[in-house]
Amino acid sequence: MRQYKTFSYRLFNLFVNLVMLTSLLLCLTPFVYMIALSLSSPKAIINNEVFLWPKGFNLESYKQIFTYPNFFHAYGNTLFYTFAGSAISLGLMVLFAYPLSKSKLRGQKTLMKLVIFSMFFTGGLIPNYLLVSSLHLVNTRWAMLLPFAINQFNLILLINFFRSIPNDLEEAAIIDGLDYFGILIRIILPLSGAALATVGLYTAVFFWNDWFNGLIYLKSSQFPVMLFLRNIVTGTSMVGDAAGSGDKTTIAISIKSAVIITSTLPIIVLYPFLQRYFVKGVMIGAVKG
Numbered sequence: 001m002r003q004y005k006t007f008s009y010r011l012f013n014l015f016v017n018l019v020m021l022t023s024l025l026l027c028l029t030p031f032v033y034m035i036a037l038s039l040s041s042p043k044a045i046i047n048n049e050v051f052l053w054p055k056g057f058n059l060e061s062y063k064q065i066f067t068y069p070n071f072f073h074a075y076g077n078t079l080f081y082t083f084a085g086s087a088i089s090l091g092l093m094v095l096f097a098y099p100l101s102k103s104k105l106r107g108q109k110t111l112m113k114l115v116i117f118s119m120f121f122t123g124g125l126i127p128n129y130l131l132v133s134s135l136h137l138v139n140t141r142w143a144m145l146l147p148f149a150i151n152q153f154n155l156i157l158l159i160n161f162f163r164s165i166p167n168d169l170e171e172a173a174i175i176d177g178l179d180y181f182g183i184l185i186r187i188i189l190p191l192s193g194a195a196l197a198t199v200g201l202y203t204a205v206f207f208w209n210d211w212f213n214g215l216i217y218l219k220s221s222q223f224p225v226m227l228f229l230r231n232i233v234t235g236t237s238m239v240g241d242a243a244g245s246g247d248k249t250t251i252a253i254s255i256k257s258a259v260i261i262t263s264t265l266p267i268i269v270l271y272p273f274l275q276r277y278f279v280k281g282v283m284i285g286a287v288k289g
Helices: 007-038 042-046 061-068 069-101 107-119 124-134 152-164 167-175 180-191 192-208 212-217 225-243 246-287
Strands: none
Touching: 007 152, 007 246, 042 246, 061 167, 069 107, 069 152, 069 180, 069 192, 069 225, 107 152, 124 212, 152 192, 167 180, 180 192, 192 246, 212 225, 225 246
């Protein structure tokens, strides 16, 4: 173990720590700056006095966002899309990935080629809209859930993870009388917590951030909070630019900052609880196969 305590090792370890600390600061500084802007007074923003700490502390930007009509209704819509979409997506991808993880499945190679092909080539916006419309999903919440339930990248992660599970477990289960569906429920899924958490986090972030599809397929009462906040930002930006008033422009900047914090904070809070599964799931799903 003495070789790990040499000067060169310590120097390398110091270098790695400095790089990681620099990367952390580069990622954290803009977010802290947005928090400071959202909590600062218009006068402090006009005078460029705000950097990493609020000046003239006030909550007017958050009050203005929270008092918008239907704000909490839009937040409820996003929570529904995130949880329902993640559950549907995980269920469908597990049922799709488990058979594709079996090389003895007839047509498995052809299906994998189709999955990979569809990852890089899509029909485009207009064909997708015509398909969703022909299925009578427009102006329904299903338009946010079903067309985007299966993501090819996440599907490949699950396939590779399922392949890493020893076949001996399945053979023993078959001897005990379990069919493949029973093996999936009783053996495969309990062993796949890391992969499911990783894919679940990817999927939840997608549904949480998705606003463009809501703009295309949904009516206003079904809008997710991201689209709702986007409309607020667009409105405040237009007010600030059109009025030519420094104060109104400053209010617009403050509201934009509050919108960024309001929309990203829930996912940031969720990530630490899944981080230990996230790293393990990505490594196993990416390396094996």
